[in-house]
């Protein structure tokens with residue numbers, strides 16, 4: 692049997708995607724939060740789900756190791772790959788934003804030190820507005836960087852805004868709206884068109900029931 696292979700990260704993305712698929716009667720009985728299994732199948736044995744790190748989802752899809760992937764737009768922007776982005780799943784909504792101390796000037800200034808988990812997306816933004824930058828790549832607790840004077844500003848995900856608020860920081864500029872997206876391998880889309888479209892319509896059905 693030729694499975695449709697779908698890559699996603701465990702955690703919130705997988706939980707939400709499972710809920711939508713269940714609404715379309717696509718069930719993964721093996722799926723539990725506690726399970727450490729990296730490969731599971733749906734009950735009809737048509738779909739093979741592989742769990743990978745979110746940042747690796749586009750790589751699996753571009754290389755054809757997965758036909759389809761579900762991943763945040765932030766990851767896609769940071770590391771653009773040669774894949775189709777076919778659906779905005781509408782969950783995992785947040786913003787990619789420049790943040791810093793209130794009143795910090797970020798436009799019309801010659802130079803800024805910027806800390807971010809998304810150095811490419813940050814550089815792309817500051818190049819666009821004509822500000823030279825030194826980018827400092829961090830992997831977490833990004834909000835700390837301006838607090839201890841390591842960076843002038845940060846580029847990070849803002850969801851509820853709580854982390855910024857509790858650390859005396861504010862959004863200075865919104866860069867992009869982020870949400871979970873469905874990406875598809877280009878060759879798979881040509882050879883497994885019907886199955887991929889079926890998977891997309893199952894997801895869409897779940898999205899509609901949910902909204």
Ligand code: PRP
Nearest residue numbers: 831832833847848849850851852853854
């Ligand atoms: C993310 C992001 C912000 C925070 C934003 O961090 O990097 O720090 O969430 O969420 P909020 O607006 O709802 O406060 P994450 O929780 O992934 O932890 P990290 O610091 O380890 O990256």
